[in-house]
Amino acid sequence: MSSTAPYPARIRVALVDDHALVRDGLRALLAAMPQLEVVGEAGSGAEALNLVSKIRPDLLLVDIGMKDMTGLQLTETLCRQYPGIQILILSMYDHPEYVTSSIRAGARGYVLKDAASREIVAAIDAIAAGGSYYSADLLRKMASPAAEDGELTPREREVLRMLAQGLSNKAIARALDISVRTVETHRLSIRRKLGVDTPAGLVKYALERGWLSP
Template structure:
């Protein structure tokens, strides 16, 4: 974050104690302004309209709308809004679903406060961020599997459509460097370099409809 950029941030969590704690943590972070909060999904949808935040911290366990479904709705209605999932769940399926929902990161609630701050900075600057524990699991799962992660499937799909790195970064709302990293990882993992072979792989594995 540049010194002159004010990040408008909002919180969505059904526990007021959690919201109070995060607000207190962020009160000492320069250039971060907590502009709103909500305790459920319905409240979040209204709050985003009125407060216009740049970044939303969202819990998964909300009393009305699942936080991941809320993320999908918000990203559809407000494409420029960035979302960080802040959850107690470390299960891989939640993390994978958060990627498919359009979240830019996933941080565990028991993570050190510096990770939350680092996540805000990374996402604000166009990147992604995952708690160290989550990132380790993702890397381990990826290393033990021949399948691509949901995000890499998205990148491969855009590659097959002929988009360049800048275009993919804009469409997927990630940084150009992240796109480059995914492209390199896809080629290494599949041991495929030719564009036509990548397209064939995408079709054969249902990433691109036949």
């Protein structure tokens, strides 16, 4: 997924994983990407909190399983303390509940550790540009072909999908060639029909129906 929102020419990334070997591999991968700069790394939640307070990276790659706190707890804490920070969960766990929990915590994406290197880079680019990104394997697992989309019209479904990707009303209006007021009208209708309007709720709803694709 991607967005047209502007993002820094060079994305400052920090790595958070309690396995040094994993951090080494990620650092080597990202070093080959001219748009990315690895500015720090941490092996625990406490180290990550200290690191962010000092260098304020644009984006963190965070593992879920750590010794002192989970990556989800760390994500929730960081998003509360630094509202503008962007977090990509990089995990071996592919259970849908981890994905929805990461969304509630404030993460903007979730990629499996065995994903291709190009997918990890694509996720970073998408999140840095203001969107969201979820591993293709996870999307297939979470998709529910039998799920009903209620009374949503095709246009409302399209607007909901874009909202779930993190696009603003103005960006959606440009993409669909409609007015911002029309987008707002669709959004109000979606909220009325689904009872959902939070980013986490929209992403969860779209994920469960397989409407988001990388």
